Amino acid sequence: MKKGSWLAGASPGVRALAAVWFVWAAGHAVAQVTALPGGLTLTDMTLRPNLWAHGVVERRYVIENPTPFTHTVTLDIPGRPYSGSELQSLAETVVVGPGTRASVAMTQPPVGMSGSGTVGVRVKGKPQLLPSSPAPSFEIYPNNPLPSILVSKGLSAEALKARMVACAPEEAGGRSGYSRSWRGVTAEEFATQNFTRQRMEELQPFRFEGEGAAWPDHWLAFSAFDGCVIAAADDEKMPVEARNALRAYVAAGGHLLFTGRDALPEGWIETGGETPRRLEGESWTEARYGFGTVSVTGMRNFAEFQSNDVVRLSRAWHIASHPWLGIRNSAPACITEIPVIGNLRVPVNRFLLILLIFTLIAGPGAVIVTGRTNRRIWLLVLVPAVSILFSAAILVYALVSEGITPSLRRQAVTLLDQTQRRAVTLGAVGVYAPTALRDGLHFDRGTEVSPLSAVRSARITCGRDQHYADGWSTPRLPAFFRLRRSEERAERLLIEDLGEGRAEVVNALGAPILRLRLCDREGRLYEARDLAPGEKRLLTTTGTRPADAPSASDALRTVYQSPLPGWGLPDLAKKMLQGTDAPSPGAYVAVLDGCPFLENPLAYCRTRETSQSIVAGTF
Numbered sequence: 001m002k003k004g005s006w007l008a009g010a011s012p013g014v015r016a017l018a019a020v021w022f023v024w025a026a027g028h029a030v031a032q033v034t035a036l037p038g039g040l041t042l043t044d045m046t047l048r049p050n051l052w053a054h055g056v057v058e059r060r061y062v063i064e065n066p067t068p069f070t071h072t073v074t075l076d077i078p079g080r081p082y083s084g085s086e087l088q089s090l091a092e093t094v095v096v097g098p099g100t101r102a103s104v105a106m107t108q109p110p111v112g113m114s115g116s117g118t119v120g121v122r123v124k125g126k127p128q129l130l131p132s133s134p135a136p137s138f139e140i141y142p143n144n145p146l147p148s149i150l151v152s153k154g155l156s157a158e159a160l161k162a163r164m165v166a167c168a169p170e171e172a173g174g175r176s177g178y179s180r181s182w183r184g185v186t187a188e189e190f191a192t193q194n195f196t197r198q199r200m201e202e203l204q205p206f207r208f209e210g211e212g213a214a215w216p217d218h219w220l221a222f223s224a225f226d227g228c229v230i231a232a233a234d235d236e237k238m239p240v241e242a243r244n245a246l247r248a249y250v251a252a253g254g255h256l257l258f259t260g261r262d263a264l265p266e267g268w269i270e271t272g273g274e275t276p277r278r279l280e281g282e283s284w285t286e287a288r289y290g291f292g293t294v295s296v297t298g299m300r301n302f303a304e305f306q307s308n309d310v311v312r313l314s315r316a317w318h319i320a321s322h323p324w325l326g327i328r329n330s331a332p333a334c335i336t337e338i339p340v341i342g343n344l345r346v347p348v349n350r351f352l353l354i355l356l357i358f359t360l361i362a363g364p365g366a367v368i369v370t371g372r373t374n375r376r377i378w379l380l381v382l383v384p385a386v387s388i389l390f391s392a393a394i395l396v397y398a399l400v401s402e403g404i405t406p407s408l409r410r411q412a413v414t415l416l417d418q419t420q421r422r423a424v425t426l427g428a429v430g431v432y433a434p435t436a437l438r439d440g441l442h443f444d445r446g447t448e449v450s451p452l453s454a455v456r457s458a459r460i461t462c463g464r465d466q467h468y469a470d471g472w473s474t475p476r477l478p479a480f481f482r483l484r485r486s487e488e489r490a491e492r493l494l495i496e497d498l499g500e501g502r503a504e505v506v507n508a509l510g511a512p513i514l515r516l517r518l519c520d521r522e523g524r525l526y527e528a529r530d531l532a533p534g535e536k537r538l539l540t541t542t543g544t545r546p547a548d549a550p551s552a553s554d555a556l557r558t559v560y561q562s563p564l565p566g567w568g569l570p571d572l573a574k575k576m577l578q579g580t581d582a583p584s585p586g587a588y589v590a591v592l593d594g595c596p597f598l599e600n601p602l603a604y605c606r607t608r609e610t611s612q613s614i615v616a617g618t619f
Helices: 012-026 157-167 187-194 232-236 240-251 307-325 331-337 348-372 376-402 552-561 569-578
Strands: 032-035 041-044 057-065 071-077 087-096 100-108 118-123 126-131 149-151 227-231 255-259 277-279 284-289 292-297 407-417 422-432 441-443 447-451 458-462 466-470 479-488 492-499 502-508 513-519 524-531 536-540 587-592 608-618
Touching (some): 041 118, 057 071, 149 157, 227 232, 240 292, 307 552, 407 569, 492 513, 492 587, 502 524, 513 569, 524 536, 569 587, 569 608
Parallel strands (some): 087 458, 227 255, 255 292
Antiparallel strands (some): 032 041, 071 118, 118 126, 407 422, 458 466, 492 502, 502 536, 513 524, 587 608
16 A cells, blocks of 8 residues: 555545644644634644844744635634723634635734734634734833844754854953843944843754744745754755745745855846855855845854854844844835825914914803803803814815825835845835725735734734734824835846847836936947836946946845935935946846835825836846
8 A cells, every 4th residue: 555545535534634733743843733613724834033122023824624615714813902092803714615725924013013913814704713823022121132043954954043042252342231222233242242141142043843834935924034044955855846935935034054065056146246255164155135235154063163154144044134124114214205295284373373362252142242242041052062162173274185095105115126026125115194094904915014003902803914904004104114025026127138239128017217327248338318118218328337446236225224214315316316326247227116026015095206216237
């Protein structure tokens, strides 16, 4: 009898339970199987970091239905919400057919959860509360800004921590002590200041016990980690989807180290990218990938790591976490960096004038009128009537002067590898609504959303997208969000070299190009302005790229280290429009009058929108 043939004649229920057992066996450290009403089972596959100070947590569940009936299942976290100013509901509804399974992935943004540690489940209208696997609370201002690290099953988290402690100095060079002095310092200073023995003794690496299908298949599940360390044997057992997810995670700014390898695995070299650098002889190789870095070492366990290797690894982790822990997200900084309200000004003088007129009429005016007519009892009706009249006048004036149309600001910088069709985007969105939004905000399921504004009893419904339903935008108060995307995209700049210093380009980037600077593989520079979507244009060379010219692509990569809420994009766009930096050979930089690589969260309604983006592409 062939292996597994005993399942061939088994009932659907036995086969479904066997499938649940195999999933549990593949990742028992993160899987929690629970029985549901109607004969269903729920498996918790959430990857939870020990430290959570940025990024999102993807709540992953697998629902098995061994019965011959179709069930509609609703998951709601937390099962028992509390009143407060945080996230009060993260929900999704799925339909599970007979003898099938359904996967549920609900993305929790970096805000606290206001409620009990339970999952609310409804099957056929029957509510049930299930205990949720332990998970850390999001720390909006962490008292201990340590990196969050994931190590694969073939490695030891305890050995990693022991080696970090053994190699760390007693005190950091330069600043000493801790009083939130890490805010406002550079990434290098931040890394040095936090690499001390005392700090490393508080490190909490997370060891992922799963393997094979238990690995997440989307990069958002890794976004809360500043670094991942993967053993070569564990990498070989990963599904293709998990490997792609790790590549997308690194491209979005993460750091990944492979142990037990002499060279980078296939697929980790960028088009036109730099040759991977070998450090310390043959033991360590690293390469830039998107906004992040990937490294490999031939050493198979942490006890073999030299002091320089440990310092290099700690530095990479702290640099990856710095732009999130040191972000300056005050209201003035957000308004300056993400100019959503433009020239909008509150008409204070006019409102004060209306208030003065109301005071005179409802006060002395009403008393004089009622006194002369000897009808002082009329004050009980006259004052409320005047109040209602002036309130209506203020409301009408506000609607006439400002309207009810919300304002939207989108801005982004994108690294686009046209050969690999990989696009990684750092962006920001600002929303200003004079009145309550009709249907909240809608973000794509592949977008990491980090709110920068206050959250009040918020709700998220997951499905085809992330529906930020309530509590994210308050009328007449701007709301701001930092976004990241890492995905495959078809947009590109079509380029044909015609020889003799001529090139033909077609704008297929999805938005008008305000300015384009292109460098072919021979080092010849081309420029164009005001290139409409779909427009074809013949360009002639404007010169040769100087060998010592600063790289525009490198300038855009440094955006990830910006502590500004809008990634510093307004100033960077002005700089790119001036054209002081030149792209590298086989690359281009385009400033777009639009933001095609970020979704419009208010696409369902009319808005007053301004948008701008920068694309650094390789071809």
